[in-house]
Amino acid sequence: MASYDFLFDGLGLREWCDAGSSQAPMSMADLIGKSQGGDAPARSIWDLPFPSMDALNDACPNFPQARELTKGLENGFLSIKDGLSLFLDPLTQPLSWFLEGALWLFQTVPWFVMIPLLLLVVQLVARSFGLVLFVAACIGFLAFIDHYDYAMQTLAIIFVCAFLCVLVGVPIGIAMSRSNTFQNITIPILDMLQTLPPFVYLIPLIFLFSVTEPKLYGIAIILYAIVPVIRLTNLGIRLVDKEVIEAADAFGMTSWQKLKGVQIPLALPNIMAGVNQTIMMSLAMVVIASLVSAPGLGVLVLRGIRNLELGVGLVSGLGIVLLAVVLDRVTKAALARVNAAQKQ
Amino acid sequence: MSEDIKVSIRNLYKVFGAEPQAAMEHVRAGMDKADLLEEHGHVLGLKDINVDMHAGKITVIMGLSGSGKSTLIRHLNRLIEPTAGEVIVNGEDVLAYNEEQLRRLRRENMSMVFQKFALLPHRTVLENAGTPLEVRGYERHEWEDEARKWLNRVGLEGQDNQFPHQLSGGMQQRVGIARALTSNADIMLMDEAFSALDPLIRTDMQDLLLELQEELHKTVVFITHDLDEALKLADHLVILKDGEIVQQGEPQRILLHPNDPYIVDFISDINRARVLRVRSVMQKTDQPRPGMAGEVDADDTLESVIALSEGDTALSYRVMRNGQQVGILSVKELVRALVPTAAAEDGIRAKAG
Numbered sequence: 001m002a003s004y005d006f007l008f009d010g011l012g013l014r015e016w017c018d019a020g021s022s023q024a025p026m027s028m029a030d031l032i033g034k035s036q037g038g039d040a041p042a043r044s045i046w047d048l049p050f051p052s053m054d055a056l057n058d059a060c061p062n063f064p065q066a067r068e069l070t071k072g073l074e075n076g077f078l079s080i081k082d083g084l085s086l087f088l089d090p091l092t093q094p095l096s097w098f099l100e101g102a103l104w105l106f107q108t109v110p111w112f113v114m115i116p117l118l119l120l121v122v123q124l125v126a127r128s129f130g131l132v133l134f135v136a137a138c139i140g141f142l143a144f145i146d147h148y149d150y151a152m153q154t155l156a157i158i159f160v161c162a163f164l165c166v167l168v169g170v171p172i173g174i175a176m177s178r179s180n181t182f183q184n185i186t187i188p189i190l191d192m193l194q195t196l197p198p199f200v201y202l203i204p205l206i207f208l209f210s211v212t213e214p215k216l217y218g219i220a221i222i223l224y225a226i227v228p229v230i231r232l233t234n235l236g237i238r239l240v241d242k243e244v245i246e247a248a249d250a251f252g253m254t255s256w257q258k259l260k261g262v263q264i265p266l267a268l269p270n271i272m273a274g275v276n277q278t279i280m281m282s283l284a285m286v287v288i289a290s291l292v293s294a295p296g297l298g299v300l301v302l303r304g305i306r307n308l309e310l311g312v313g314l315v316s317g318l319g320i321v322l323l324a325v326v327l328d329r330v331t332k333a334a335l336a337r338v339n340a341a342q343k344q
Numbered sequence: 345m346s347e348d349i350k351v352s353i354r355n356l357y358k359v360f361g362a363e364p365q366a367a368m369e370h371v372r373a374g375m376d377k378a379d380l381l382e383e384h385g386h387v388l389g390l391k392d393i394n395v396d397m398h399a400g401k402i403t404v405i406m407g408l409s410g411s412g413k414s415t416l417i418r419h420l421n422r423l424i425e426p427t428a429g430e431v432i433v434n435g436e437d438v439l440a441y442n443e444e445q446l447r448r449l450r451r452e453n454m455s456m457v458f459q460k461f462a463l464l465p466h467r468t469v470l471e472n473a474g475t476p477l478e479v480r481g482y483e484r485h486e487w488e489d490e491a492r493k494w495l496n497r498v499g500l501e502g503q504d505n506q507f508p509h510q511l512s513g514g515m516q517q518r519v520g521i522a523r524a525l526t527s528n529a530d531i532m533l534m535d536e537a538f539s540a541l542d543p544l545i546r547t548d549m550q551d552l553l554l555e556l557q558e559e560l561h562k563t564v565v566f567i568t569h570d571l572d573e574a575l576k577l578a579d580h581l582v583i584l585k586d587g588e589i590v591q592q593g594e595p596q597r598i599l600l601h602p603n604d605p606y607i608v609d610f611i612s613d614i615n616r617a618r619v620l621r622v623r624s625v626m627q628k629t630d631q632p633r634p635g636m637a638g639e640v641d642a643d644d645t646l647e648s649v650i651a652l653s654e655g656d657t658a659l660s661y662r663v664m665r666n667g668q669q670v671g672i673l674s675v676k677e678l679v680r681a682l683v684p685t686a687a688a689e690d691g692i693r694a695k696a697g
């Protein structure tokens with residue numbers, strides 16, 4: 001005797017319920033009930049279960065059980081998977097090439113060329129000699145403790161992913177700033193991308209792409225890290241002083257002139273703040289992505305966890321912190337430079 | 345004096361809100377601003393505005409905060425679209441313009457100066473001043489000289505490579521004016537251009553504007569909420585209240601013949617001796633009379649005549665313009681003119697009530 005019999009009887013669905021039902025698989029509660037011997041005694045109102053899918057299935061065998069939801073989702077995904085990868089595979093192939101290319105480049109260029117090159121980039125971006133020294137010390141330390149290769153792999157992946165995030169994210173942010181409808185559609189998606197635990201991205205991606213391909217982790221990193229640059233580009237453009245926009249209109253600027261000459265330059269501090277966050281989030285994700293064969297310092301962390309090698313885990317963790325500090329300082333210095341150039 | 349009309353606004357209405365056309369029906373039926381807001385949730389920005397702006401003159405639009413001044417001036421270059429009415433510039437209806445024609449109008453015929461300067465913070469003073477020409481597609485070497493010329497003209501020699509934030513407010517607004525002049529447009533719109541500046545600098549800027557005007561004869565539309573500023577600059581004064589014109593005309597005339605208690609309130613605090621001119625209160629005649637204490641110019645202020653007479657009300661003066669006598673001014677009449685006038689009986693309030 002199930003609790004919700006009355007519901008289906010009342011709705012006149014009894015026949016549909018029992019039609020051709022060869023007893024659906026038993027729910028856990030049934031199993032427990034069975035093992036305790038026979039039907040449970042008549043239940044009081046206090047024991048009324050929530051009308052969940054399983055409880056309703058008790059009363060009506062044709063009503064789907066909760067496990068069929070997950071199974072349905074899985075089957076649904078599997079059935080569109082082939083079609084999806086047919087279309088996504090070629091589309092994302094360049095990502096694999098970029099990542100492979102960057103990894104190859106960062107590892108083939110000898111250290112005595114690579115390190116000065118990186119320092120030169122720091123100098124160009126940040127224009128601060130002190131910062132160059134600091135970065136030199138950090139990289140030097142990582143190299144000294146034989147983590148140079150791992151660090152370069154991580155950096156290579158971050159460069160590629162952050163670059164693509166900016167390349168794709170800034171135009172999306174601009175589009176959002178120009179259309180409220182598009183903004184309303186995009187914001188929930190961004191919220192979702194930002195709140196989903198990073199591991200959850202990996203699950204469908206593993207089904208779609210082979211684990212040996214770099215684009216698998218590339219996509220995971222980009223999806224996770226692109227959010228801030230989109231958000232802050234949108235925000236930055238929307239926050240541009242209304243009177244300045246009015247002046248641009250009053251002098252007859254076309255919307256392209258306005259975008260290029262006024263909105264983007266004035267939104268630049270916000271966009272740069274977005275880039276900074278994007279880079280930091282790429283770094284966080286590249287560690288997690290080592291679960292799906294992303295090379296770099298994350299691999300060492302993973303080894304530390306798997307094999308309980310405390311020292312390996314701690315040292316590589318320290319390496320990641322150093323990289324994070326370096327990336328953060330350099331992008332913040334660039335941001336400060338932009339800010340100084342256009343305070344109102 | 346050329347009296348040709350450069351800009352003409354005809355029966356202009358602006359209703360802000362979701363369905364302005366529907367709300368317009370109520371306005372046409374005579375509903376006022378407060379009722380429209382209360383009953384239909386629409387804001388009546390402007391109501392039946394008619395103004396003619398003459399070429400080469402300064403038209404000042406004055407009113408309290410929220411009276412619709414900014415809304416009105418933004419209709420001239422269509423930064424705001426009207427709900428009904430016409431805006432005619434150089435004989436053409438601006439509202440009929442397509443995007444391309446409108447851009448042309450904004451680039452070549454009208455320039456604008458803003459209350460908060462609205463300079464581009466990431467560009468140098470020179471680049472800011474050159475913006476209008478750059479927008480039109482000129483290369484840097486083509487606009488540089490022109491921009492520098494106007495920067496020098498407004499008193500900013502040698503500041504070319506500064507950024508706006510390195511300048512004081514007054515200097516920033518000079519850049520704003522230089523930018524408007526670089527565009528070489530013959531209509532200049534100024535929305536509370538000097539309101540953000542402190543009083544002394546403000547006076548300097550007003551003098552600068554008058555001096556430039558002497559030389560350039562632009563058609564200036566100037567917005568202010570400050571009566572002294574309005575009286576100093578205006579050739580034609582338009583007084584707005586709650587989106588309606590209460591009175592417009594020659595400033596001296598408005599001072600002597602206000603037609604609404606609102607304007608009486610407005611002008612009750614000013615120093616009339618300083619703003620009223622001899623020509624406005626004199627008795628017109630070219631017949632010489634005996635017993636004159638001396639000569640004064642038609643454009644002298646009453647204040648200067650009082651100083652001259654040392655307060656003796658028995659005296660009279662010949663009023664001269666270009667060496668010719670145009671009238672007689674007795675100090676007694678002068679003193680009478682200093683007493684604020686009540687609103688004329690035919691004021692619109694009187695009509696309404």
Ligand SMILES: Nc1ncnc2c1ncn2[C@@H]1O[C@H](COP(=O)(O)OP(=O)(O)OP(=O)(O)O)[C@@H](O)[C@H]1O
Nearest residue numbers: 360361387389408409410411412413414415416569
């Ligand atoms: N976009 C808008 N939507 C709704 N109402 C508006 C809008 N713009 C202006 N208004 C209303 O129109 C009226 C006139 O505004 P406007 O900005 O023209 O006043 P103003 O005379 O320039 O005042 P201020 O001296 O404060 O600049 C105000 O009541 C204002 O609330």
Ligand SMILES: [Mg+2]
Nearest residue numbers: 413414415536
């Ligand atoms: Mg205003």
